[in-house]
Every structure is written in C-alpha cells, then in structure tokens.
Amino acid sequence: MSEQQMTSVPQPQTVPVPRDAVIVGGNRIPFGKAGGAYASASNQAMLTAALDGLVARFGLAGQQVGEVAAGAVLKHSRDFNLTRESVLGSALAPTTPAYDLQQACGTGLETVIQVANKIRLGQLDSGIAGGVDSASDAPIAVGEGLRKALIKANAARTPMQRVKALAGIRPGDLAPETPRNAEPRTGLSMGEHQARTALQWGVPREAQDELAVASHHHLARAWDSGFFDDLATGFLRLSRDEGLRPDTSVERLAQLQPVFGRGEGATMTAGNSTPLSDGAAVVLLSTREWAAERHLPVLARFVDAEVAAVDYVSGDEGLLMAPAYAVPRLLARRGLTLQDFDCYEIHEAFASTVLATLKAWESEEFCRDRLGLDAPLGRIDRDRLNVNGSSLAAGHPFAATGGRIVATLAKLLSEKGPGSRGLVSICAAGGQGVVAILEGC
Amino acid sequence: MTDDDNPDRRVGGNAPTGADGTDRGVGADAPTGPDGHDLDVRLLDSAPNLSGLFARAAATGARRPGSEVRLPTHRLMLADVGQDVRRLADYSEVTGGVLSDRLPATWLHVLTFPLQVSLMAGREFPFPMLGMVHVANAMTQRRPVLVGETLTLSSWADNLLPHRRGRTVDLLGEARVGGEVVWEGRSTYLVRGQGGDEAPARGEEHVIPEVELATWRLPGNLGRRYAKVSGDVNPIHLSALSAKAFGFPRAIAHGMWTHARVLAALQPRLPGAFRVDVQFAKPVMLPSTVVLRGTSTGLTGVPEALAVTSRDGGRTHLTAQVRDV
Structure with a gap:
C-alpha cells in the first residue's frame, strides 16, 4: 500500500514546461444556503452570472477566450452541455469553446489544472475554469422501474405493446429518486465516513468547533475589509455568503447535537460540517503575455498539481484522506517541505477533515507506514491556514469550491508578493484528493 | 407621486x-x-x-x-x-x-x-x-x-x-x-x-426574414403555463373548450409569450438599451411548432428584423424589429 501511494524516490523530478500559466483573477457569486436566495436559480443561471461578472471585471465582453472548463456535481441530464450553454448565454463571444468536467468536490480545482496545463503546453493563451452546484435545484430522477417501463413504452411499435409496457408499472416504481450524498459502494454518507476518520484520528469536538468559528470570523473579516470586492459579484440580491455567521462562537457551537457518528465518540455537528449550498465560481487564467496585452493584473503563477485516490471501499483509508497522500507526492516532486508555504487553503468539507489531515502529516507512523517517509511532514503554522475563511463559513457548492479557493489564494499571494507560495488541498467524494501549488506574482 | x-x-x-x-x-x-x-x-x-x-x-x-x-x-x-x-x-x-x-x-x-x-x-x-x-x-x-x-x-x-x-x-x-x-x-x-x-x-408590410434561427415546439398546455406565471388568464389561451367560446378552434398562445420567447432567444445579445416593436399577425394554435426567423447578423449583433412563422413559413404569427436607443 505505502509503496504504491508514495513515489519511492522523494527527489525533485519535474519536467520543464515551456511557459507559465498565471491566474489573472476570479469571480464568484456569494454562496447561498440550500433553499435560500438561489432556491429558484438553476446551475446554468448561476454559472452564467459568475461568468458575466468575470467578463465585466476584465473587459472581456464579446471576446473569445481559449476555452471555458467548468462542471457541476449535481447535474440534470438536460444540462449535458452546461458550460457551453452558459457560455452561449454569457457576454463572451459565442465562438468560445467550452466543456464540462466532473471530479466531485475536486471539479473546480481540476478545471484549473486542466486549463493551466493547456496554457503551459502552448495549446491556449487564455481560459476560464470553474464550477457551479445547486443543492436547491437538484435533479430528481424517476425510479428504475418507472424509467425502464417508460423506455419500453417509448420504443413500442403498437398501442398494445405500449399499454403492456405501461401496465408493468407498480406503485412502488413511482417514488422519485433524489440524489443522495452517499457513496454508492458503501452506502454511507460523506459525514458518516468522516465520522469514522475523526474517531480514528481522535479529533476532539472542541478543536473542530474552534476551526469552524475561526472560519466564520476570518470570512466575515475578509468581507468587511473588502477583500472580496474584486472576487465576487452579487446575485439575486445576495451580496455576502448566506451561511456566514460572523457572531458565532465556540460556546454556541458547543450546544449543537452531533449529526454524524454514534454515541460517546460522535463529534460532528451541523456547526462543524459544511452546509448544503448553492453557488458558482470561475477563475481567469492566461499566459503572462495575454494578460499584459490587455493590461490585466497577474495575481499568481500556477506551479503544479497532483491528484491522489485512496481505497476507502475496503476500509483501508478514510474517504476524505486522499489529500494526505497527494500533498507529499507533490512536495517531493517540487523539492519542497510542508513548511515552505505562506498560505494553506485546506477545503473544510468538515472541520475534522482538515484536522485529521494535519494530524496525519504530523504522525510519524502515518508518514512512515503510509507515505514511506523517513520523517513526518510536520506541523504547519496554523496562522497561515484558511486565513480568509473557507467552506464551513462560505458554504460548499461542490464544484464551485475550487474556483473560490484558487481565486482567494491567488489574491492572498499577490498581496504577499512575488515568490510567496500557497498550497491548495481539496478532498472529494470517491476517495479522491486534488491539490495544487500557486506562487505569488 | x-x-x-x-x-x-x-x-x-x-x-x-x-x-x-x-x-x-x-x-x-x-x-x-x-x-x-x-x-x-x-x-x-x-x-x-x-x-x-x-x-x-x-x-x-x-x-x-x-x-x-x-x-x-x-x-x-x-x-x-x-x-x-x-x-x-x-x-x-x-x-x-x-x-x-x-x-x-x-x-x-x-x-x-x-x-x-x-x-x-x-x-x-x-x-x-x-x-x-x-x-x-x-x-x-x-x-x-x-x-x-x-x-x-x-x-x-x-x-x-x-x-x-x-x-x-x-x-x-x-x-x-x-x-x-x-x-x-x-x-x-x-x-x-x-x-x-x-x-x-x-402600415408598411414587414419583410419576413429568410434565415431560420430556431424551431420551437409549443406544448398544448403552454397557455396554462404562461397564464400561471403572467396572470393573464384570458380564456382563449387556457383550453380548447374555453377558446371555442370566443371563436377559436383551439387554445392560442399568448402573444406576449411569443414576444418574450423571441427576446429570450436574443439573449445575451440584446443591448442594455433597446426598443422592440412587435406586430401580432395570425394566432399560434396550441400545440404547434413554429420557427423563429431573423436577418443574419455578425457574431454578436442582434437581428434587426425577426418573425415567428409556421414551420412551412406560410403563416406569419409575429413580426418584430429591434434597434438600439
């Protein structure tokens, strides 16, 4: 297991790339709570709004960019070409190519990697990456029995065949199938999976609540200070993240009952888990030259990325622990240590996910047995973690989170100055983890 | 006031x-x-x-x-x-x-x-x-x-x-x-x-543009659906029966639905300030299939003249002219 997970040679071995991909900026709509401000908004409406805000910010109306890559985790079948349809409804030139990509909660970051790599290889000069999700407008499918009967009836050649096909429908077939936040292979929800990991790593309730409170306070301060003024555009009368609770406290969160896990060891509550959310986020990437020609800023350089997957099905590893493997592989390839970063953006799927991941990197046993390292990666300076809040406070419209984090981190690094370094780590359903490194410009 | x-x-x-x-x-x-x-x-x-x-x-x-x-x-x-x-x-x-x-x-x-x-x-x-x-x-x-x-x-x-x-x-x-x-x-x-x-x-006859931009299949319940969102519950739009009382063989689409559908089809190209003139010709019987026609434009332009016709072009339901103001 360990040898498979870790490349056994922890020596830098990067392939030189022809040119840099840089992050010019980003735009998102404030994230809404499920059933809240965006209850009536479709994925297409939200993605189009996020794109149009970006287009307005960078003067791209009527212009063609290299491509737009985006996706949604919960997607209606009619939205098979969601991103292209959104582009056609946006102010971008209709000749802008687009495609959908999906890697669960890693979608947004994976689109950034995709677009950045095409730029680095010389296939594109510019591109937009991002994602959108709606928990409010989730697709509801008809049950399997009804679906098969309808297909049969549709294919029927005679009225009798049609009647026969439809007569096969049983009352139980009429129950709709709503998408569940559960792993198909284990039947467990993400929260139930994470509750096991939290228990395994002994992540205390108090530490989870503290992380959640910090997320809310940091995000509130960032909104108050105007940090998001050039990263977000209001939509449907929402001007800040709807789930943000600036005045929450550890005492208040301590009163909540656990919702995942059972008995004594249950520590995960609605307060230290991300709520179901609606929203969209996009990021503009380009070459340095493309940005310079248009007098656009360059916030950060895309350095490198890595994706890992774990075997959570057999119970060998926790569902959301893949970033714990992806990051050391990326560090090894770049010849960096975990301490070589000015900012860490670790997606807060649950507070305990962040804390378990940090514990794993500090654990001699984990780093030796699982990663094959001589020494643990060690601690990070917690003052550099999610300094402007993360998903616990902002909300987590699955595919939109990557775009939110990349734009936030790029701006943070640009403020810190050239050479500053940032790490993004996002866990995803299916036992996957998508991580990346950015460098301030 | x-x-x-x-x-x-x-x-x-x-x-x-x-x-x-x-x-x-x-x-x-x-x-x-x-x-x-x-x-x-x-x-x-x-x-x-x-x-x-x-x-x-x-x-x-x-x-x-x-x-x-x-x-x-x-x-x-x-x-x-x-x-x-x-x-x-x-x-x-x-x-x-x-x-x-x-x-x-x-x-x-x-x-x-x-x-x-x-x-x-x-x-x-x-x-x-x-x-x-x-x-x-x-x-x-x-x-x-x-x-x-x-x-x-x-x-x-x-x-x-x-x-x-x-x-x-x-x-x-x-x-x-x-x-x-x-x-x-x-x-x-x-x-x-x-x-x-x-x-x-x-007034001058409006030219029916040649270029077919879109084909729309209008379902039989369209009048009821539009009535629900617009509040226009004029019986001629709601059902064949209620339409017959007013001399129509079937329910007819709301003219303002067709108008709205035309403008929606022009998004995102419509400028922020514009004027649109629409003439309603023959009613659209429901259900039916109609065609949006427009003068050809550049990549981002808006057709100046548009029309909604029957599929064969024989019946004109609506003509429209759009211009900047």
Missing part, C-alpha cells in the same frame, strides 16, 4: 420618437391624456388581482360604445414594487430564458399588465375588454433593470385611432426607478367594429 414630481419628464429632450420623427414613440405621449392635459394619478395600494378582474371584465361584454367615445383620464400607479424571484424564475423558464439579475423587458410588461387590465375592466373604459385583440406591442428599455431595484409602475390609455377593422387604442405602461424612467411599453389593441373612413392606409 404625480408627473409633476418628476423633473426628468419635464426636461424632456429624449422622448422616444422614431428615427423619422413621425413614429408614435412608446412613451412620447406619456404625460398627457387624450385631451392633451395631464392625467390624474390614482395610486393603488397593491397589485390588482387579475383573476378577479378577468371575471369582472366578462361583465363588460355588453358595452356598446356610442359615437362619443372617451378614454379614462387617469393613470393607475403602483409604487414600491419589488421582485418575487421565484415567480421571475418560473417566468424565465416558461419563456425560454435564464434567470439573471437583469429583468426581461417583457417581464416589466407582465408587471404592468394588472394595471392595464384594471383600467380596461374599469367603469370608465368604453370597450368590452375580452373582445379586444392585442395587435401590436412596443417597448423601450432605457437601461437594464435589475432584480434588486424598487419600481414604480403605471399604466394609462391613449391614442384612440380609427382602424380599417374598427379602432385601436393604446394601453401604455411605464416603470421608473426613483424619478428615472427605465422602461416604457405600449400595447395596441384592436376594438373590432366598423372601420372608419378616415382610417390610415395599412
């Missing part, structure tokens, strides 16, 4: 007259009534209930205007109008648009429509409302109107003119944000009757 409170109106200078100067601008004649005097403003407390008004309008069927026809001399106004996003989303879906922060121009018509109907069903209106035929619509959006803006809406009647098949009357509408007029609309209705001798010659 009355017209006198609005300095913009008085300053003038940007009244929307046509390029040739002869056109009846959408709102050029807005501030005055048929006799050239300022209209009384009647401020409403809440949006009129359309179902109730339609029921009342049925009772106006017995109206037989004499030779001395006078239009109401007041303007109905509704202030502090905000948006019901859920309803707007439903409207966008039914009319083929995508919900956004910018209100569709035709949605502003929907918002002023209860005021129109209230005028037409009112005691002072001289014609039977349910027999009137919506023959043309013009609207000018002066700038994008945003979902978060609070609107003052008003409606009044004007321009009673002879027509070869009777007379026409305009129901005018206006949306303001503060004192700023952001949208103006004009719905022209035909009141069938004896054509006046002095009826002007039929």
Whole structure:
C-alpha cells in the first residue's frame, strides 16, 4: 500500500514546461444556503452570472477566450452541455469553446489544472475554469422501474405493446429518486465516513468547533475589509455568503447535537460540517503575455498539481484522506517541505477533515507506514491556514469550491508578493484528493 | 407621486420618437391624456388581482360604445414594487430564458399588465375588454433593470385611432426607478367594429426574414403555463373548450409569450438599451411548432428584423424589429 501511494524516490523530478500559466483573477457569486436566495436559480443561471461578472471585471465582453472548463456535481441530464450553454448565454463571444468536467468536490480545482496545463503546453493563451452546484435545484430522477417501463413504452411499435409496457408499472416504481450524498459502494454518507476518520484520528469536538468559528470570523473579516470586492459579484440580491455567521462562537457551537457518528465518540455537528449550498465560481487564467496585452493584473503563477485516490471501499483509508497522500507526492516532486508555504487553503468539507489531515502529516507512523517517509511532514503554522475563511463559513457548492479557493489564494499571494507560495488541498467524494501549488506574482 | 414630481419628464429632450420623427414613440405621449392635459394619478395600494378582474371584465361584454367615445383620464400607479424571484424564475423558464439579475423587458410588461387590465375592466373604459385583440406591442428599455431595484409602475390609455377593422387604442405602461424612467411599453389593441373612413392606409408590410434561427415546439398546455406565471388568464389561451367560446378552434398562445420567447432567444445579445416593436399577425394554435426567423447578423449583433412563422413559413404569427436607443 505505502509503496504504491508514495513515489519511492522523494527527489525533485519535474519536467520543464515551456511557459507559465498565471491566474489573472476570479469571480464568484456569494454562496447561498440550500433553499435560500438561489432556491429558484438553476446551475446554468448561476454559472452564467459568475461568468458575466468575470467578463465585466476584465473587459472581456464579446471576446473569445481559449476555452471555458467548468462542471457541476449535481447535474440534470438536460444540462449535458452546461458550460457551453452558459457560455452561449454569457457576454463572451459565442465562438468560445467550452466543456464540462466532473471530479466531485475536486471539479473546480481540476478545471484549473486542466486549463493551466493547456496554457503551459502552448495549446491556449487564455481560459476560464470553474464550477457551479445547486443543492436547491437538484435533479430528481424517476425510479428504475418507472424509467425502464417508460423506455419500453417509448420504443413500442403498437398501442398494445405500449399499454403492456405501461401496465408493468407498480406503485412502488413511482417514488422519485433524489440524489443522495452517499457513496454508492458503501452506502454511507460523506459525514458518516468522516465520522469514522475523526474517531480514528481522535479529533476532539472542541478543536473542530474552534476551526469552524475561526472560519466564520476570518470570512466575515475578509468581507468587511473588502477583500472580496474584486472576487465576487452579487446575485439575486445576495451580496455576502448566506451561511456566514460572523457572531458565532465556540460556546454556541458547543450546544449543537452531533449529526454524524454514534454515541460517546460522535463529534460532528451541523456547526462543524459544511452546509448544503448553492453557488458558482470561475477563475481567469492566461499566459503572462495575454494578460499584459490587455493590461490585466497577474495575481499568481500556477506551479503544479497532483491528484491522489485512496481505497476507502475496503476500509483501508478514510474517504476524505486522499489529500494526505497527494500533498507529499507533490512536495517531493517540487523539492519542497510542508513548511515552505505562506498560505494553506485546506477545503473544510468538515472541520475534522482538515484536522485529521494535519494530524496525519504530523504522525510519524502515518508518514512512515503510509507515505514511506523517513520523517513526518510536520506541523504547519496554523496562522497561515484558511486565513480568509473557507467552506464551513462560505458554504460548499461542490464544484464551485475550487474556483473560490484558487481565486482567494491567488489574491492572498499577490498581496504577499512575488515568490510567496500557497498550497491548495481539496478532498472529494470517491476517495479522491486534488491539490495544487500557486506562487505569488 | 404625480408627473409633476418628476423633473426628468419635464426636461424632456429624449422622448422616444422614431428615427423619422413621425413614429408614435412608446412613451412620447406619456404625460398627457387624450385631451392633451395631464392625467390624474390614482395610486393603488397593491397589485390588482387579475383573476378577479378577468371575471369582472366578462361583465363588460355588453358595452356598446356610442359615437362619443372617451378614454379614462387617469393613470393607475403602483409604487414600491419589488421582485418575487421565484415567480421571475418560473417566468424565465416558461419563456425560454435564464434567470439573471437583469429583468426581461417583457417581464416589466407582465408587471404592468394588472394595471392595464384594471383600467380596461374599469367603469370608465368604453370597450368590452375580452373582445379586444392585442395587435401590436412596443417597448423601450432605457437601461437594464435589475432584480434588486424598487419600481414604480403605471399604466394609462391613449391614442384612440380609427382602424380599417374598427379602432385601436393604446394601453401604455411605464416603470421608473426613483424619478428615472427605465422602461416604457405600449400595447395596441384592436376594438373590432366598423372601420372608419378616415382610417390610415395599412402600415408598411414587414419583410419576413429568410434565415431560420430556431424551431420551437409549443406544448398544448403552454397557455396554462404562461397564464400561471403572467396572470393573464384570458380564456382563449387556457383550453380548447374555453377558446371555442370566443371563436377559436383551439387554445392560442399568448402573444406576449411569443414576444418574450423571441427576446429570450436574443439573449445575451440584446443591448442594455433597446426598443422592440412587435406586430401580432395570425394566432399560434396550441400545440404547434413554429420557427423563429431573423436577418443574419455578425457574431454578436442582434437581428434587426425577426418573425415567428409556421414551420412551412406560410403563416406569419409575429413580426418584430429591434434597434438600439
């Protein structure tokens, strides 16, 4: 297991790339709570709004960019070409190519990697990456029995065949199938999976609540200070993240009952888990030259990325622990240590996910047995973690989170100055983890 | 609030007259009534209930205007109008648009429509409302109107003119944000009757553009769906049975649905400020398949002339002209 997970040679071995991909900026709509401000908004409406805000910010109306890559985790079948349809409804030139990509909660970051790599290889000069999700407008499918009967009836050649096909429908077939936040292979929800990991790593309730409170306070301060003024555009009368609770406290969160896990060891509550959310986020990437020609800023350089997957099905590893493997592989390839970063953006799927991941990197046993390292990666300076809040406070419209984090981190690094370094780590359903490194410009 | 409170109106200078100067601008004649005097403003407390008004309008069927026809001399106004996003989303879906922060121009018509109907069903209106035929619509959006803006809406009647098949009357509408007029609309209705001798010659025939832009399959329940989101529960749109009572073989699509569908198809190309003129020709029977035709444009332009026709092009349902203002 360990040898498979870790490349056994922890020596830098990067392939030189022809040119840099840089992050010019980003735009998102404030994230809404499920059933809240965006209850009536479709994925297409939200993605189009996020794109149009970006287009307005960078003067791209009527212009063609290299491509737009985006996706949604919960997607209606009619939205098979969601991103292209959104582009056609946006102010971008209709000749802008687009495609959908999906890697669960890693979608947004994976689109950034995709677009950045095409730029680095010389296939594109510019591109937009991002994602959108709606928990409010989730697709509801008809049950399997009804679906098969309808297909049969549709294919029927005679009225009798049609009647026969439809007569096969049983009352139980009429129950709709709503998408569940559960792993198909284990039947467990993400929260139930994470509750096991939290228990395994002994992540205390108090530490989870503290992380959640910090997320809310940091995000509130960032909104108050105007940090998001050039990263977000209001939509449907929402001007800040709807789930943000600036005045929450550890005492208040301590009163909540656990919702995942059972008995004594249950520590995960609605307060230290991300709520179901609606929203969209996009990021503009380009070459340095493309940005310079248009007098656009360059916030950060895309350095490198890595994706890992774990075997959570057999119970060998926790569902959301893949970033714990992806990051050391990326560090090894770049010849960096975990301490070589000015900012860490670790997606807060649950507070305990962040804390378990940090514990794993500090654990001699984990780093030796699982990663094959001589020494643990060690601690990070917690003052550099999610300094402007993360998903616990902002909300987590699955595919939109990557775009939110990349734009936030790029701006943070640009403020810190050239050479500053940032790490993004996002866990995803299916036992996957998508991580990346950015460098301030 | 009355017209006198609005300095913009008085300053003038940007009244929307046509390029040739002869056109009846959408709102050029807005501030005055048929006799050239300022209209009384009647401020409403809440949006009129359309179902109730339609029921009342049925009772106006017995109206037989004499030779001395006078239009109401007041303007109905509704202030502090905000948006019901859920309803707007439903409207966008039914009319083929995508919900956004910018209100569709035709949605502003929907918002002023209860005021129109209230005028037409009112005691002072001289014609039977349910027999009137919506023959043309013009609207000018002066700038994008945003979902978060609070609107003052008003409606009044004007321009009673002879027509070869009777007379026409305009129901005018206006949306303001503060004192700023952001949208103006004009719905022209035909009141069938004896054509006046002095009826002007039929206006220029609008060319039907060749290029087929889109094919729309209109379901049988479209009239009911649009009625639900617009409040226009005129029975000719709801079912074959209710349509038959008014002489139509089947339910017909709302003209303003077709209008809205055309504008939705032009998104995102419509400029922030534009004027659109629409002429309603033959009704669209439901269900049916129709074709949107337009003059060809560049990558980002808007077709200047559009038409909605039957699939074979034999029947014209709507012609439209769009231009910047």
